[in-house]
Amino acid sequence: MDNECFTRQLFIKINEDNLAIFRCCYFTNYEENCQHIKFSELPESDEEFEKLINEKARIKPSTFRDLIPRVEKHCNVSCNLCYSEEPAMVMIHHFGCNLRCIMCAAGPIKPTEEMKKVHTRVLKVFKDVPLLFTTQQGEPFLEKKLIFELLENKKEGKIISTSNLTLLNDNDIEKLAQYKGKFSLISSIDSVSESIYCTMRTPANSNIYHKVISNFEKLASYGLIQENNITITQWNLDLEDLEKTFNWAKNLGVDTKFGVDSGNLKLLNDPVVLTLKEKYPNNWRI
Ligand SMILES: C[S@@+](CC[C@H](N)C(=O)[O-])C[C@H]1O[C@@H](n2cnc3c(N)ncnc32)[C@H](O)[C@@H]1O
Numbered sequence: 001m002d003n004e005c006f007t008r009q010l011f012i013k014i015n016e017d018n019l020a021i022f023r024c025c026y027f028t029n030y031e032e033n034c035q036h037i038k039f040s041e042l043p044e045s046d047e048e049f050e051k052l053i054n055e056k057a058r059i060k061p062s063t064f065r066d067l068i069p070r071v072e073k074h075c076n077v078s079c080n081l082c083y084s085e086e087p088a089m090v091m092i093h094h095f096g097c098n099l100r101c102i103m104c105a106a107g108p109i110k111p112t113e114e115m116k117k118v119h120t121r122v123l124k125v126f127k128d129v130p131l132l133f134t135t136q137q138g139e140p141f142l143e144k145k146l147i148f149e150l151l152e153n154k155k156e157g158k159i160i161s162t163s164n165l166t167l168l169n170d171n172d173i174e175k176l177a178q179y180k181g182k183f184s185l186i187s188s189i190d191s192v193s194e195s196i197y198c199t200m201r202t203p204a205n206s207n208i209y210h211k212v213i214s215n216f217e218k219l220a221s222y223g224l225i226q227e228n229n230i231t232i233t234q235w236n237l238d239l240e241d242l243e244k245t246f247n248w249a250k251n252l253g254v255d256t257k258f259g260v261d262s263g264n265l266k267l268l269n270d271p272v273v274l275t276l277k278e279k280y281p282n283n284w285r286i
């Protein structure tokens, strides 16, 4: 996926009463190519549901191709994948979460049963895309049973889940290890200092903190963590602490990706962030 165009990423956002489906890249705006389907318009039968979602997921030439001259003007990759219909990667936004992290929009939104049901159906439609991200906002292991079911039935491609690691027990980890190669995790430990971790990942307490650290160590020993995300916010903006977390993961064989709180883009110019960028230029998520 490394050299492939982001226009092949399909985003599915599950809102309160509708699904938003869009393809976008750095140079296009999602609203320009976004299609909404109201829950009330979704067919009951799984077959019809799959047909409808697949049809919407393909690039609509009439809308997307109009955007291509702009992409070509800015994009220096020229892979022409803008023209391809099949998504290479599907990211699902769901918003349900067991935590209420201080920088995240997912926490306060409680998904309804209907949203969860639609999420389950959408995940099944895309189970065989080359890369499936179970949830970009929200905690995928709230639907643990579904993830194991997807893994069991997945014939091709890979499932990646970004997770806070709070909901996994030893039994789950051993089961996940059986799917190595088909499954990997991106963990989100923004600090190995208990006090900073608990301040950011509310309402985490000492037990949750220790469980997450221990889960990370076990998962890393199985080679199941492809990277650790550190989201830099005003609460962990401390060079020493950020490097301590970076090195802790590295010693367990896991690379780090830094990103700044999207609600506080001023952080991009903070001296700590600038120093980290200089020292670790390849460890940033976009
Ligand atoms: C939204 S979470 C969803 C998956 C899972 N619940 C987790 O925490 O890993 C995905 C990633 O987005 C990061 N994130 C949350 N809020 C953010 C924000 N305001 N700006 C940038 N990244 C953010 C999280 O730290 C996490 O690494």
Ligand code: SF4
Pocket: 097, 098, 099, 100, 101, 104, 105, 106, 107, 137, 138, 139, 164
């Ligand atoms: S655990 Fe993930 S999705 Fe949940 S509130 Fe925290 S960052 Fe957001």
